[in-house]
Amino acid sequence: MKEASFYRKLDQGKVQCLLCPHQCILGEGQTGLCRGKQNQDGKLLAINYGQLVSISLDPIEKKPLYHFYPGKTILSTGPNGCNFNCQFCQNWQISQEKVPTRMVYPENLVALTLDENSLGIAYTYTEPIIWFEYILDTAQLAHEKGLKNVLVSNGFINPEPLAKLLPFIDAINIDLKSINPAFYLKYCNGKLEPVLESIRIASQHTHLELTNLVIPTLNDSDEEIEMLLEFLQSLGKPVPLHFSRYYPAYRMKIPPTDPEELLKIFQKASRVLPYVYLGNIRNTVGNNTYCPDCHNLLVERNGYRTRLVGIEDHHCNHCGREVDLVGV
Numbered sequence: 001m002k003e004a005s006f007y008r009k010l011d012q013g014k015v016q017c018l019l020c021p022h023q024c025i026l027g028e029g030q031t032g033l034c035r036g037k038q039n040q041d042g043k044l045l046a047i048n049y050g051q052l053v054s055i056s057l058d059p060i061e062k063k064p065l066y067h068f069y070p071g072k073t074i075l076s077t078g079p080n081g082c083n084f085n086c087q088f089c090q091n092w093q094i095s096q097e098k099v100p101t102r103m104v105y106p107e108n109l110v111a112l113t114l115d116e117n118s119l120g121i122a123y124t125y126t127e128p129i130i131w132f133e134y135i136l137d138t139a140q141l142a143h144e145k146g147l148k149n150v151l152v153s154n155g156f157i158n159p160e161p162l163a164k165l166l167p168f169i170d171a172i173n174i175d176l177k178s179i180n181p182a183f184y185l186k187y188c189n190g191k192l193e194p195v196l197e198s199i200r201i202a203s204q205h206t207h208l209e210l211t212n213l214v215i216p217t218l219n220d221s222d223e224e225i226e227m228l229l230e231f232l233q234s235l236g237k238p239v240p241l242h243f244s245r246y247y248p249a250y251r252m253k254i255p256p257t258d259p260e261e262l263l264k265i266f267q268k269a270s271r272v273l274p275y276v277y278l279g280n281i282r283n284t285v286g287n288n289t290y291c292p293d294c295h296n297l298l299v300e301r302n303g304y305r306t307r308l309v310g311i312e313d314h315h316c317n318h319c320g321r322e323v324d325l326v327g328v
């Protein structure tokens with residue numbers, strides 16, 4: 001347990017957490033929406049500090065990150081809880097329910113990562129932002145040992161803590177759930193604009209990829225997909241976009257995304273963005289990375305088997321264009 005980094009004291013022993021845009025106001029003994037912060041004796045404490053809900057060595061492609069050290073494995077872990085309440089959460093058993101955790105100190109997690117010969121540490125599975133204090137301590141230590149830090153997040157964090165964290169984060173995948181503010185309010189208990197702002201900030205400071213879970217009738221209209229693509233184009237750099245197939249989970253009963261519809265969305269996006277991928281589906285398209293200039297195959301992916309086939313010394317081996325991938 002550790003004192004929270006971003007909060008202020010209010011009257012009558014209350015405190016206000018300033019880590020994410022919910023800005024929970026908590027009386028004595030109360031716990032925030034994410035269950036990671038608690039007011040104890042007028043101080044806000046990170047009660048989830050070092051409490052791991054799960055740990056595993058994953059392919060980096062599983063995060064998903066397709067343009068960051070392709071083919072490497074990364075030790076992945078996360079806290080119990082989330083600052084969203086998405087009705088379609090695919091990991092709701094550990095994000096929305098309280099489950100047993102185990103304490104692992106930052107130095108022990110870093111030592112384990114080195115033992116596993118992992119690229120680094122991915123803070124993922126649930127919502128790592130609610131683990132801010134633990135990630136900051138661990139990520140600094142990991143950097144000192146030459147390891148990479150990866151965040152897989154909903155992006156719902158205030159700009160000040162994000163700016164403090166980003167110097168230690170080498171890559172981030174942000175889940176942009178919809179480009180419609182009403183969607184965030186109705187289905188996530190969140191807000192769109194702070195997520196867009198995090199994406200804009202992250203795009204300037206670290207390697208960024210985005211994921212969009214396509215839910216039939218809720219976020220897949222032509223208009224919405226076009227707005228999503230316009231937003232990506234506005235970032236001014238080629239940010240890889242992963243469209244992910246939805247399956248019914250938690251409180252959402254809508255049938256899974258039709259693969260044909262997903263394919264249409266993929267084709268539409270591929271006309272305006274250089275790097276579009278499909279995930280959560282057995283597919284023959286949307287796996288590989290091609291050179292945007294000459295369409296040479298750069299990275300071939302089959303499930304989680306990855307082969308660098310068209311890259312030589314960070315350049316396309318056909319036309320010589322510098323590749324938009326880190327660590328190759």
Ligand code: SF4
Pocket residue numbers: 017018019020021022023024031032033034035036037083130
């Ligand atoms: S991080 Fe948790 S406690 Fe803090 S404002 Fe967000 S939901 Fe509330």
